[in-house]
Amino acid sequence: RVLRAPRRARTDVSEWRNSARAQAALREAVRAVLAQLYEKGEEVPLVALYRKELAGELLSMREADVPLVTTRRDAEQLDARRAALHPPGTVQAQHRRARRFEVLWAVVRLSLRFRKLVKRRAALAQRLGVISDLLAAMEGPEAEADRAVLEELTQKVTDTLTLGAAEDEGCWSDEVLGDVEARCRLLADAHGLSDQLAGMSLTGAAPARQKAPSARNAYRAQRGGGLAGVAAQVLLTASQYCANLEDLTSQGFEPEEPSVDPATWFDTQAAQLSDEARRVMGVYSGADLRRQVKAYAVAELSAEPAVRAFMRSMYINYGRVSTRPTASGESHASTDPWAKYGGAKRLQNKPFAAFFGTDLFLRIQGAVRERLVTLTVVVPLDKLKDESRDEGPFKSYYSINVSAVAKEWNAFREEVLTEVLTAHLFPVFEREVKQRLLADAKQVALTDYSSAIWQLATAPPLRRPLAEAETDVLTDLPPRVVAAVWGPGQGVPTVLVSLDERGNLTDLLPCGQLSGVIPKSGQSLMDVFNDGRKATDIGRIRDKLLDKPPHHVLVGASSPQSSQLFEDISRIASHLAEDHTRRLTEELEVGHLQVAYADERLAALWENCRAARDEFPEQPGHVRRAIALARLALDPMCVIAQLAGPGREVLSVKANALQDLLSDDERWGAVEQVLVSVVSQVGVDVNLAANVAWRRDALQFVPGLGPRKARALLDAVQRNGSKVESRNEMYRDLGVLGKAVFRNAGPFLRVTGAGLPQLANAEFRQLDASRVHPESYRLAVALCEAATGSEDVEAAVEECGDKLEAADVVALAAERGVPGKLPTLVDIRHELLLPGGELRGPWRAMSAKQVFLLQHGESEDTLRPGRIVEAKIVYIGRDEVKCRLAHTPIEATVQRHNLSSNPDIDRVDLRTVLQRDQAVRGRIVNLKFQKAEESRDGNEHFILDIATRQADLDNVEHWEKHYLKSVDDHFVHASEVDRRPAG
Helix, strand or coil: CCECCCCCCHHHHHHHHHCHHHHHHHHHHHHHHHHHHHHCCCCHHHHHHHCHHHHHHHHCCCHHHCCCCCCHHHHHHCCHHHHHHCCCCECCHHHCCCCCCHHHHHHHHHHHHHHHHHHHHHHHHHHHHHHHHHHHCCCCHHHHHHHHHHHHHHHHHHCCCCCCCCCCHHHHCHHHHHHHHHHHHHHHHHCCCHHHHCCCCCCCCCCCCCCCHHHHHHHHHHHHCCHHHHHHCCCCCHHHHHHHHHCCCCCCCCCCCCCCCHHHHHHHHHHCCCHHHHHHHCCCCHHHHHHHHHHHHHHHHHHCHHHHHHHHHHHHHHCEEEEEECCCCCCCHHHCCCCCCHHHCCECCEEHHHHCCCCHHHHHHHHHHCCCEEEEEECCHHHHHHHCCCCCCCHHHCCCCCCHHHHHHHHHHHHHHHHHHHHHHHHHHHHHHHHHHHHHHHHHHHHHHHHHHHHHHCCCCCCCECCHHHCCCECCCCCCEEEEECCCECCECEEEEEECCCCCEEEEEEEHHHCCCCCCCCCCCCHHHHCCCCHHHHHHHHHHHHHCCCCEEEEECCCCCHHHHHHHHHHHHHHHHHHCHHHHHHHHCCCCCEEEEECCHHHHHHCCCHHHHHHCCCCCHHHHHHHHHHHHHHCHHHHHHHHCCCCCHHHHCCCCCCHHHCCHHHHHHHHHHHHHHHHHHHCEEHHHHHHCHHHHHHHHHCCCCHHHHHHHHHHHHHHCCCCCCCHHHHHHCCCCCCHHHHHHHHHHEECCCCCCHHHCCCCCCCHHHCCCCHHHHHHHHHHHHHHHCCCCHHHHHHHCHHHHHHCCHHHHHHHCCCHHHHHHHHHHHHHHHCCCCCCCCCCCCCCHHHHHHHHCCCCCCCCCCCCEEEEEEEEECCCEEEEEECCCCCEEEEEHHHCCCCHHHHHCCHHHHCCCCCEEEEEEEEEEEECHHHCCCCCCEEEEEEECCHHHHHCHHHHHHHHHHCCCCCECCHHHCCCCCCC
């Protein structure tokens, strides 16, 4: 029995994160999965589907991917025996769904980042080793102290990493390594080693940027001139300050306090310097010495890792982001409340932490790049200083004395810390934070982009319906499909194409009479056949549909005219169902044709792709589009795979609003991940790919293959007579798949007859057509034997499904000594009960609203309430005005109270103040649905309500509040900018 685990509540997630046992199990799962990936060369889908016992919590999935379960109603409809096997909450074979493996892919992504970090750390360790060797030959107390510092840094960098020991991920962060590199550079500067290390890379790539020679020489001169001792008399050393920062409640170290004011003290100290020290440092007065001491202290503190780490945490805690629109961005369409950059237009004091988990910072960066907004990152120093009244970074650097002289010295110390932060650390931290926020926002945007591509790639294919009494059940056989694409005329007619079950073009029918503006016929069913304006084409379509009846007729929803085309074809189908029921039943097993709308957007992209031009070079674009429309119904995944071929046309798919802010490589990585995940679960029929050209491109996304190995496999199969009869033959006889490749690819390469005539007499193993991994065939045979007493898998599947359902897989796993393979046994049983069962769900017709939006080239976003549209008046009634949008024939109405801000509008005859064809401008109020019985023409309609009152047109603040302010407290209206307190 397989029970679907309930979704974790938020409190459960918190407990899970704080559970040492749960986190230890998670780390063990990560370690095990990484071992499979990097040591055994296995790929993510193989681990996700066939190494479940290792992956554990890493198989967690989003709600949309969770399989269906047996409901109480389902259980009541089962017989007593099956009801006992499948109580409510259990997952049956038909409940399985394709999954994204997002957590496992994230582990891979993070592991690649970690490998880069390891390389950087190794390069840094090498650099530290070189400095250590060079310092070993030097003598003196400073060199000895530096060697101790260097040893500490080396120990920090070269500690052996284990997942169990690395509880603090900060030990292995780019920021911490950057801090160590800063201290490393300072040590090199102090001893004049920078030039010797200049060619060494800190990242494993390009050499790190060095300080300007003057800055390096200045620090070296300051140390050589004895400023370390001078500074120690009035300031805390970097190590003393770090000790104070470790415990802010008690100040372990306090700076010495001279009895004289700073000016006098520095004059005295300057006079005591040697002539050589004065010359080297350029110190000729007390003011010069003060400046040099300050520069020395700033350099020391800025490079101290512990100081940088502490100040970074303060920066992140107190940092705030604000944005303001530029002159061009104030009224730009992209910064409207519902638009791409709306949320980035006017932010005030938004904390860094509030950005994580959103794509907002990516939007801000895009708007900044287009010069629509300005970005300001501020960390108010006064807050850091205010906090020092109790405990904080400034207080820990001050003297606790309260005398007038002590206050002057504390003012000097404040100058030092202020310069450390504003001139050195804050710019570094700002770059780091921006990089982190941008990387996080990009990942959110990529996740959304991947989800959109996933929806396209996992779109359910059409299947043949069974007999009338079982219309809810579909066969596994693909249907014959006719696709109709409306043409505007003038050389581009409406076209119908017929495809066989394998997606091959069998017939083509141009219909000039049904092109352009299609005339509407009467209400009677037969009126369409008697309408002289289109009767010829209607008759030709009827004959074609009757000659070789398709299971489905799809009409592309690309134009408002497609509604009339759909209506005419539906009448033809109804006529055939009435007058030729017997013929349809003989051909289709059901007595009618199914007519449905289809989305043309991917088909329109496919018509110009490289694969389409190679296969149909002689056909015009609209014919290729119709072919793609039909093939998308047969197998959307294969069409997407063609678009992801060498031309990568898939990157032109409009998946989400932010995709243009992602690079082609980033989007391609997301597409590739989606297709590998989908193809691995749906599988690729090798014989079908070898014999049907448009099915081949999916092979390159089979785990373990890729374009080169996929081509080699395909060539080998075609040399073998364009067929293989088993997975074993494919592995052992073709000679193109190595052991590791076959382990990854084998279960995803299905071997069947594929309905091909030349393979009608061949015999195929049931297991070779299933998702059972070849390495688990023995387990499958053992399961069949335990359930039926026979090792004959084919007989067990065909004749003993009930016994397989009742098989005790727990006992079998224990008997075979593989208790860890229980998940695999459960999956094998599901697969044997429903071999190659569809994981993409049932095909569903589009809703009326989806069809309406597609026909008019609109989306939910473009017709959002609040958007401004241009329209033209077509009818003036007593209390409303009817319009048609300027750019599309969408109907719109303006109610009397929404027409004008004039208080007398209720008493005015609208026909005296408005006229037909007058242009109006209004805001969308809502999109309403009008039922057929409510409309004059007896058809369903979607109609926009718009408001043309000037007050509504000017009221941007209302829509900012509706779309932005309600979800982000840090968004401010233009009127609030100067009234909101800073910080």
